[in-house]
Each structure stands twice: as C-alpha cells, then as structure tokens.
Amino acid sequence: MIDSVLAHADERLAAAFDRLSELIRIPSVSADAAYDGACAKAASWLAQTLRELNFECSIHETGGKPIVLCRKTAPGNKRSVLFYGHYDVQPAEPLEHWKSDPFALEFGVNARGGRTIVGRGSADDKGQLLTFVEACRAWLTVTGALPVDVTMIFEGAEETGSAFLADFIAGHRSELGADVALICDTNMWDPATPAIVTSLRGLVQAELTVRAAAMDLHSGVYGGGAENAIHVLTRLLAAMKDERNRITIPHFYDGVPEVAASVRDQWSKLGFTARDFLGPVGLTQSAGETGRHLIDQTQFQPTFDVNGIYGGYAGKGTKTIIPAEATAKLSFRLVGKQDPTAILDHLKSFIAERLPSDCSFHLEPQDLTPAATVDPKCSGVDVARRVLVEEWGAEPVMVGSGGSIPVVAMFKDLLGIETVLMGFGLDDDRIHSPNEKYDVASFHKGIRSWARFLGHFGEATQS
Amino acid sequence: MIDSVLAHADERLAAAFDRLSELIRIPSVSADAAYDGACAKAASWLAQTLRELNFECSIHETGGKPIVLCRKTAPGNKRSVLFYGHYDVQPAEPLEHWKSDPFALEFGVNARGGRTIVGRGSADDKGQLLTFVEACRAWLTVTGALPVDVTMIFEGAEETGSAFLADFIAGHRSELGADVALICDTNMWDPATPAIVTSLRGLVQAELTVRAAAMDLHSGVYGGGAENAIHVLTRLLAAMKDERNRITIPHFYDGVPEVAASVRDQWSKLGFTARDFLGPVGLTQSAGETGRHLIDQTQFQPTFDVNGIYGGYAGKGTKTIIPAEATAKLSFRLVGKQDPTAILDHLKSFIAERLPSDCSFHLEPQDLTPAATVDPKCSGVDVARRVLVEEWGAEPVMVGSGGSIPVVAMFKDLLGIETVLMGFGLDDDRIHSPNEKYDVASFHKGIRSWARFLGHFGEATQS
Numbered sequence: 001m002i003d004s005v006l007a008h009a010d011e012r013l014a015a016a017f018d019r020l021s022e023l024i025r026i027p028s029v030s031a032d033a034a035y036d037g038a039c040a041k042a043a044s045w046l047a048q049t050l051r052e053l054n055f056e057c058s059i060h061e062t063g064g065k066p067i068v069l070c071r072k073t074a075p076g077n078k079r080s081v082l083f084y085g086h087y088d089v090q091p092a093e094p095l096e097h098w099k100s101d102p103f104a105l106e107f108g109v110n111a112r113g114g115r116t117i118v119g120r121g122s123a124d125d126k127g128q129l130l131t132f133v134e135a136c137r138a139w140l141t142v143t144g145a146l147p148v149d150v151t152m153i154f155e156g157a158e159e160t161g162s163a164f165l166a167d168f169i170a171g172h173r174s175e176l177g178a179d180v181a182l183i184c185d186t187n188m189w190d191p192a193t194p195a196i197v198t199s200l201r202g203l204v205q206a207e208l209t210v211r212a213a214a215m216d217l218h219s220g221v222y223g224g225g226a227e228n229a230i231h232v233l234t235r236l237l238a239a240m241k242d243e244r245n246r247i248t249i250p251h252f253y254d255g256v257p258e259v260a261a262s263v264r265d266q267w268s269k270l271g272f273t274a275r276d277f278l279g280p281v282g283l284t285q286s287a288g289e290t291g292r293h294l295i296d297q298t299q300f301q302p303t304f305d306v307n308g309i310y311g312g313y314a315g316k317g318t319k320t321i322i323p324a325e326a327t328a329k330l331s332f333r334l335v336g337k338q339d340p341t342a343i344l345d346h347l348k349s350f351i352a353e354r355l356p357s358d359c360s361f362h363l364e365p366q367d368l369t370p371a372a373t374v375d376p377k378c379s380g381v382d383v384a385r386r387v388l389v390e391e392w393g394a395e396p397v398m399v400g401s402g403g404s405i406p407v408v409a410m411f412k413d414l415l416g417i418e419t420v421l422m423g424f425g426l427d428d429d430r431i432h433s434p435n436e437k438y439d440v441a442s443f444h445k446g447i448r449s450w451a452r453f454l455g456h457f458g459e460a461t462q463s
Numbered sequence: 464m465i466d467s468v469l470a471h472a473d474e475r476l477a478a479a480f481d482r483l484s485e486l487i488r489i490p491s492v493s494a495d496a497a498y499d500g501a502c503a504k505a506a507s508w509l510a511q512t513l514r515e516l517n518f519e520c521s522i523h524e525t526g527g528k529p530i531v532l533c534r535k536t537a538p539g540n541k542r543s544v545l546f547y548g549h550y551d552v553q554p555a556e557p558l559e560h561w562k563s564d565p566f567a568l569e570f571g572v573n574a575r576g577g578r579t580i581v582g583r584g585s586a587d588d589k590g591q592l593l594t595f596v597e598a599c600r601a602w603l604t605v606t607g608a609l610p611v612d613v614t615m616i617f618e619g620a621e622e623t624g625s626a627f628l629a630d631f632i633a634g635h636r637s638e639l640g641a642d643v644a645l646i647c648d649t650n651m652w653d654p655a656t657p658a659i660v661t662s663l664r665g666l667v668q669a670e671l672t673v674r675a676a677a678m679d680l681h682s683g684v685y686g687g688g689a690e691n692a693i694h695v696l697t698r699l700l701a702a703m704k705d706e707r708n709r710i711t712i713p714h715f716y717d718g719v720p721e722v723a724a725s726v727r728d729q730w731s732k733l734g735f736t737a738r739d740f741l742g743p744v745g746l747t748q749s750a751g752e753t754g755r756h757l758i759d760q761t762q763f764q765p766t767f768d769v770n771g772i773y774g775g776y777a778g779k780g781t782k783t784i785i786p787a788e789a790t791a792k793l794s795f796r797l798v799g800k801q802d803p804t805a806i807l808d809h810l811k812s813f814i815a816e817r818l819p820s821d822c823s824f825h826l827e828p829q830d831l832t833p834a835a836t837v838d839p840k841c842s843g844v845d846v847a848r849r850v851l852v853e854e855w856g857a858e859p860v861m862v863g864s865g866g867s868i869p870v871v872a873m874f875k876d877l878l879g880i881e882t883v884l885m886g887f888g889l890d891d892d893r894i895h896s897p898n899e900k901y902d903v904a905s906f907h908k909g910i911r912s913w914a915r916f917l918g919h920f921g922e923a924t925q926s
Contacts, residue, residue: 030780031778031779031780031781031782032778032779032780033779090782091776091778091782093776093778094679097678159781159782159783160780160781161781187684201683201686203683203783205781205783212745212746213741213744213745213746214744214745215560215744215745215893215896215897216557216895216896216897217744217895217896218866218894218895218896219766219768219770219794219796220664220666220796220864220865220866220867221650221761221865221866221890221894222741222744222761222865223664223761223766223768223794223796223865224751224752224760224761224762224764224765224766224796224865225737225740225741225749225750225751225757225760225761226741226744226746226749226750227746227748227750228750228768228769230700230769230771230772230791231700231701231704231750231768231769233697234696234697234700234701234769234772235701237693237694237697237701238694238697238698238700238701238702239701241694274688277688278676278685278688278689278821281676281677281678281680281685281689282676282677282678282821283675283676283689283690283821284820284821285690285819285820285821286688286689287688287689287690287691287694287819288687288688289687294688297687297688298684298685298686298687298688299687301687302687303682303686303687305682305686305691305694305783305785306691306693306694306697306775306786307682307775307776307781307782307783307784307785307786308693308774308775308776308777308778308782308784308786309693309697309772309773309774309775309777309789310772310773310774310777311771311772311773312769312770312771312772312792313554313556313770313771313792314771314772314773314792315494315495315554315556315771316494316495316496317493317494317495317623317829318494318622318623318624318668318770318792318794318829318830319494319553319554319622319770319771319792319895320622320666320668320768320770320794320895321770321771321895321896322768322770323769323770323771326772328693329775329776329777329781329782331682331686331781331783333682333683333686333687356748356750357747357748358741358745358746358747358748366780366781367781401683402683402684402685402686402687403681403683403684404683427684430678431681431684432679432680432681432682432782432783432784433678433679433680433681433784434678434679
C-alpha cells in the first residue's frame with residue numbers, strides 16, 4: 001500500500017509545486033497590518049484546498065489573524081494526529097537584495113547543485129506545511145482514506161508571537177484532541193541526515209524606546225551638555241553583555257540548566273567548528289559565550305540579539321542634531337525553566353538602574369514564550385525515527401533547536417500531548433532573509449516521509 | 464542720516480516679512496538631492512532680490528549647490544565689507560512634530576510673550592541673512608547709496624559641510640577682498656543681551672557602517688553563534704566615551720587648550736546652571752565631562768554625538784533576525800588646534816582595533832572643519848560692539864560658540880580677513896528642530912543693528 005502512495009506522490013510532484021506556488025503568491029506577512037487581507041486569503045486558500053480533499057474545514061476569527069481547523073476521521077482508525085503549521089511569513093524586506101519576486105515561486109539551484117524552490121515562505125512554513133498536506137492527498141487519492149484520524153490547525157501569527165493561539169487551543173480542546181502533535185517547521189542536521197527536534201528555545205521580544213530631551217537639539221549649541229538618546233541606548237545595549245559575551249542582566253540565567261558533561265564530551269568529538277557553521281554566511285568565529293561549544297551556544301544557551309535599531313536622522317547626508325529619541329527591537333532566546341515574564345521584569349530593572357535621571361524609557365513587550373522540550377521516548381518520536389531511516393537511509397539526529405515554536409508548550413500544557421518536530425529545512429535556506437529557498441529534495445522526500453509516518457503511526461499499537 | 468534709515472526700516476517691516484516669507488517657501492534642504500531644484504531657486508531668488516537693489520549679481524555653479532555673489536561699490540567709499548549667508552536649511556523631518564507647514568512663514572508667540580516668525584530657516588539662516596539685506600535696502604532707499612562697499616556671498620551647502628566653498632573662495636579672491644567679513648548666523652547671550660562670537664568649534668562628521676555576516680540571519684538558528692552588526696556598532700559607540708563622559712579615542716584631545724583659570728573663575732560667579740540651560744528642552748543635568756563647567760563643556764571642549772543610527776528591522780512588529788549591517792552618523796565638535804584629518808585617522812584606528820576580525824567597517828567622511836577664532840581687537844568687532852550697545856542698550860558678551868561655521872577659517876586663511884559674528888538668534892529658536900522660529904524683535908532690531916553697523920563702519924578710520 002505505502003509503495004503505491006509513494007509512487008503517486010512522485011508522479012504528481014509537479015502539481016504539488018503548482019499548489020505551493022499559489023500559496024507563496026499570497027503575501028501573508030503577519031508583522032504588518034497592511035497585509036491583513038493577504039493573511040485572510042492564505043487562511044481561505046488552506047481551507048479550500050483541504051475541503052477539496054473532503055476535510056471538514058472551519059475558519060475562526062481571533063483578535064489577530066484567522067485560525068484554520070481541518071478534520072478528517074474514519075470509524076476504523078485507531079489513532080489520531082494533530083498537525084500544526086503557520087501560513088504567515090516574515091516581511092520580505094530588504095527587497096533590493098532579492099534576486100526574484102519574493103512572492104512568486106522560482107526554481108533555483110543550491111550550493112550543492114540541487115534544485116531549489118525560491119520565495120518568501122518556500123521553507124518557513126508554506127513549503128514545509130504542504131509536505132504534510134500533500135502526503136494526506138497521496139493517501140486519499142490512492143486509497144480513498146487516511147490511515148489515522150487527522151486534524152490540522154493553521155495559524156497566521158507564528159512570526160509575531162502567536163498572541164491568540166493559546167486562548168484558541170484552550171477553547172477548542174475537544175476538537176484538537178489527538179495521540180500526538182506533528183510539526184514540520186524545523187531543519188535537518190545536514191542535507192543527508194534528518195533530525196528530530198526534542199527541545200526548543202523560548203523567546204522574549206520587546207521594543208525599547210529611550211527619550212532624552214523634549215525635542216531634537218542642535219549639536220553645536222547643546223553638544224557637550226545635553227544627553228543624546230542614541231548614546232543612552234547604545235550604552236544600555238553594550239552593557240547587556242560582558243567581555244565574555246555573557247548576558248549581564250541580573251537573574252537572567254535563573255533556570256538555565258547546564259548540559260551534562262557526557263553530552264559535552266560527545267560534541268567535542270563531532271569535529272564541528274565555527275567555520276563549518278558560520279563560513280557559509282561569511283563569518284569565521286563565534287560571538288557566543290567564551291569557553292562554550294558552538295552547539296551549546298546556539299542550541300542550549302539563552303541569547304540576546306538586537307533585531308533592529310533606529311533614532312535621529314537616517315536620511316542622506318548629515319544633520320547636526322542631538323536626537324531626542326532612539327529605539328531598539330530586542331529579542332532573547334530562552335532555555336530550560338527561564339521565565340519570560342520574570343526576564344522582562346529583570347530587564348526593566350537593569351535599564352532603570354542605568355538610565356540618566358532626566359531620561360525616560362518605554363519597554364513594549366511583543367512576545368513572551370517559554371522554552372519547550374519533547375519526550376524523546378514517546379511513540380510519535382519512535383515512529384518518526386523509523387520513517388526517517390526508511391526514507392533517508394540515515395539515523396536521524398536528536399537535536400535541540402535554537403529557534404522557538406510557542407505551540408509546542410501549548411500542546412503539552414493545554415492538550416497534554418507530545419509533539420513530533422520532523423522538518424526538512426536546511427541551514428542554508430535563508431529563512432527570514434532575502435532569497436529564502438527550500439530544496440526540492442526536502443519538499444519531495446518530506447512528502448514521502450509524512451506519507452510513511454501516516455502509514456506506520458496508523459499500524460502502531462497504542463503506546 | 465542714520466535716524467531716517469532706521470525710521471524707514473521700522474515703517475517697512477511688513478514688506479520685509481513678505482520677503483522672508485517668499486524665501487522660507489522655497490524648501491532649500493541641502494542634505495537631500497531631491498531638493499536640488501529648490502536650492503537653485505533660493506539662489507536665484509537672492510540674486511533677483513539684490514538685482515532689484517542695483518547690486519551686480521552672479522550665480523556660480525559648483526560641484527554642489529550654486530554660490531551667489533552680489534556686489535555694490537561706490538567711488539567715495541573708504542571701506543568694504545564681505546557679508547556671508549547660507550540659503551540652505553536643515554531637513555524638516557520629523558514632519559509630524561511641526562505645528563504648521565515648515566515651508567511657510569507663520570507668526571507665533573514665544574515663551575516671553577513676544578511675537579515670532581515660525582518656519583524652517585526662519586532663524587537659520589534665512590531670517591538672519593535677510594537682516595543684513597534689509598539694512599542695505601533701507602540705506603539705499605533713503606540715501607540712494609551704501610556707506611561702505613558691500614559684497615555678499617551666499618552658499619547653499621552650509622548644513623552639509625560647505626564642500627566646494629573653500630575652492631570657490633580661493634578661485635575668487637579678487638572679487639571677495641574686503642576690510643572685514645560679516646556673518647549673521649549666531650545667537651544673542653539672552654533676549655536682552657547681544658553677543659559677538661569670537662571662537663567657533665570645528666566639526667568632523669562621518670558615517671560609520673559595520674558589516675558582520677553576508678546577510679541577515681535567523682536569530683533562532685544563528686543566535687548565540689553569529690555576530691550581530693548592531694551589537695558591534697553599539698559596543699563601538701559606547702566605548703567612545705568613558706564613565707566621566709570623556710572621549711576615549713587616543714590622541715583625540717591633542718591640541719585642545721585648557722581655559723585660563725581666571726576665566727573659569729568668572730564662570731563660577733555667573734550662577735549659570737545646567738537646569739537654566741537644559742530645563743527649557745526637558746533635561747536637568749549635563750551629560751558633559753564630569754568636573755567641568757557647563758560653559759566649558761558646551762563652548763570650549765570638543766564633543767562627540769551620534770546624530771542618527773539605523774540597522775536591521777525598523778518596521779512594525781517583530782522580525783527575529785541578526786542584522787548583517789548597521790550604520791551610525793557621527794559628529795565631533797572640535798576646538799583649539801585639533802586636526803580634523805588626524806581625528807578621522809585616530810577614529811579609524813580606534814574602530815579597527817576593536818572590531819571582531821570577521822567583521823568589516825566603512826567610515827565615510829562628510830565634513831572636516833577646524834575650529835576658528837576671531838581677533839577680539841579688530842576694528843570690525845569694535846564697531847559691532849558700539850552698534851550693539853546703541854541698539855540693544857546693553858554691552859554685548861564676547862562668547863565662544865559651540866557650533867561650527869567653516870567659512871570663518873576660510874576667510875582668515877584664504878582672504879586674510881577677520882570675521883564679525885553678530886547674530887540675533889536665541890537659544891529657544893529650535894534651529895534644526897521642528898517649529899524653528901526667529902523672534903520678530905531679533906529680525907527687526909537685527910536689521911537696525913546692521914544699518915547702524917554700515918553707517919559706523921563707513922565713518923571709521925582705517926584700522
């Protein structure tokens with residue numbers, strides 16, 4: 001049976017590209033309200049596509065972007081899965097660095113000579129989520145049925161903090177119940193080696209605005225006397241890391257577990273260097289905490305990054321002002337039991353202590369997600385491991401991800417289910433950057449991997 | 464004679480407002496090439512206005528904005544003056560903070576209840592330069608002649624570094640020769656007390672761009688490993704001042720003279736506090752070097768200010784990137800014998816020493832002006848002092864200005880003449896900021912002051 005399903009997926013791959021092309025053409029950027037209409041359109045497109053496969057679909061308005069629920073059950077199925085994906089994408093800016101229209105599917109070639117699909121969302125997450133949808137399509141077309149009950153939930157605010165998702169899940173527990181949750185929004189270890197993610201970093205995002213004088217001032221008249229908001233902001237940001245690149249906010253590291261010595265020993269045997277990881281993006285050395293392994297720095301340690309900064313005159317030429325105001329967009333990746341709300345409070349105290357007494361600041365929280373872990377022994381992970389060996393011919397690596405997927409903690413806390421994070425992205429996919437791509441091999445073998453998963457999970461005895 | 468001239472200036476003040484209104488309506492912003500046409504229009508307006516007063520006028524193209532020369536001589540005149548003004552203005556941004564159209568003259572009221580003229584350039588320098596033009600008009604209308612030979616030079620790049628001015632002056636020495644140069648682009652001590660500026664700070668402006676990775680990176684995948692261009696930039700900027708707010712660039716203070724102890728003693732008797740100076744702009748304490756008097760900090764010490772900063776994502780919402788590039792617009796005010804070119808070199812070394820080895824930077828110089836001083840004993844300053852006492856009923860204060868007027872050093876070096884800096888601006892004029900204004904009293908009594916100056920300087924014996 002599975003062989004016919006896989007053969008069908010192979011034969012109909014071109015049609016799957018066409019469907020991905022349709023979805024990429026919808027510029028569903030969640031960070032900017034100007035694209036609200038496109039977000040609604042992407043939600044409708046998913047519902048319509050799954051209705052054509054005889055799923056029961058509903059679109060739910062939230063305080064933010066619509067959430068789509070699609071469900072297909074059969075009386076004989078013993079087991080059920082809940083698949084999560086997000087139809088929203090990152091802004092395409094800076095547009096001038098794209099070699100093709102960000103909102104159109106173009107084929108390209110990767111550094112290894114393989115074919116790629118280029119476009120905003122080609123990997124994150126439109127291409128990845130469609131691997132699961134296309135696997136369902138193959139099963140339904142060949143056999144007329146799915147081997148497990150399938151519920152899909154698609155949200156449109158993953159890139160901006162999933163503000164309304166937890167409330168929605170809490171309010172729809174009965175419809176979302178399943179034996180395991182599935183997500184296709186993570187990376188492989190390398191192009192030949194699949195990976196299953198068993199831990200995810202959390203995320204605190206906040207916008208910090210510093211105000212000094214009541215207006216921009218002439219730097220000749222006031223220079224040397226009046227405080228400059230950019231100076232205040234840059235001093236604050238520079239003070240947030242010490243010379244060892246350790247974050248200096250008091251209590252920031254509360255709840256950060258130390259990785260076991262045995263695991264750290266394994267890393268040292270991997271021969272994995274900063275140059276291997278950072279060379280492809282033009283860097284040669286790690287900017288992480290001195291003395292820690294790169295895997296520790298990027299997967300198991302919390303981080304601090306400024307995602308954007310602006311203040312004063314940014315036009316052409318010069319303007320001799322002392323700026324009154326400056327703003328930075330801050331983000332912190334969290335691990336272990338770090339508490340997002342507590343970190344926001346510690347950050348506020350850190351700023352307040354260092355701010356000149358005649359300046360003021362505002363810290364606008366934008367995202368507060370705790371870190372999450374998956375039980376590596378749950379039956380979903382077991383099936384995923386088997387499936388990946390069959391499809392890729394290599395044992396998957398169990399990894400921690402540096403990224404954040406807030407829904408994993410929600411599924412565990414609100415529905416009591418573990419999540420299998422089986423994704424086919426690659427480190428060179430340029431997600432969140434211009435010229436985002438997804439390998440054709442990832443898309444094709446991703447569909448085949450999920451088709452195998454549906455078959456095996458349906459056969460497996462209850463765990 | 465002078466009484467009739469002054470009476471005429473009083474009677475025809477409304478017409479002078481109309482002419483200032485015409486000039487303010489021309490948005491001659493030099494920092495942005497989009498306004499090149501407006502700059503040319505402002506140059507033409509000045510030439511046309513002075514041709515109507517029977518000046519010989521010519522407009523000279525440069526590599527930048529046009530320079531206007533206007534000249535009126537008479538055989539009987541014993542002495543000559545060279546008046547300098549600039550028709551370019553600062554950008555009006557941020558537009559949302561203006562209470563009226565920046566490029567239209569509106570009347571307002573100042574904090575003391577006096578009438579004001581509001582608009583970009585109302586003070587800096589359109590309103591100020593017209594005080595001199597209107598004084599000439601009054602003399603010509605009443606007497607048919609000017610008591611001294613007058614050459615006027617108007618440039619359009621003062622706000623952006625006057626790049627082509629020195630070459631122009633060097634190439635037009637014979638046409639620019641005069642006994643003294645005059646500039647109306649400085650402030651009074653306070654609304655009741657005039658001032659003559661006898662020293663000006665220099666200016667180094669440069670745009671610093673830091674590059675880290677070859678592209679923006681996903682902060683989940685690369686966070687904790689990849690260097691962030693904003694972090695590199697903010698660390699550099701924060702390191703440029705120490706805890707006492709002293710600039711840390713090696714050799715930066717070479718050539719900075721210490722103010723005489725006797726002068727510093729005088730300051731301490733003035734009762735001039737940070738709250739007096741900074742209170743009106745919403746600040747209460749000085750951000751200058753610890754242990755120095757505010758007058759020292761703002762007039763006699765060099766400064767460092769960041770005029771603008773940008774990098775990464777500045778749109779609405781969040782974008783979890785590690786930015787590849789970040790830029791800051793830097794400016795340094797210089798004093799004494801500080802060498803602008805040497806300071807640029809020291810700055811480059813400072814940055815290069817601190818930059819992570821896999822990052823790069825570019826420093827684009829935009830302005831390199833040395834500090835300048837005026838001989839307080841020259842005859843022009845002597846006449847100015849007498850004139851100001853007559854018109855304002857108060858002895859003018861001889862002050863150092865924190866601002867920079869590059870042309871003063873050029874006149875001294877290239878033409879061998881001293882410059883009288885007699886201006887009628889006030890500290891609350893908001894030049895370079897939204898809602899720039901010029902007091903009606905400054906404009907009116909400024910015209911009268913220059914009318915007196917022309918008369919007295921014509922009478923004076925050769926110095």
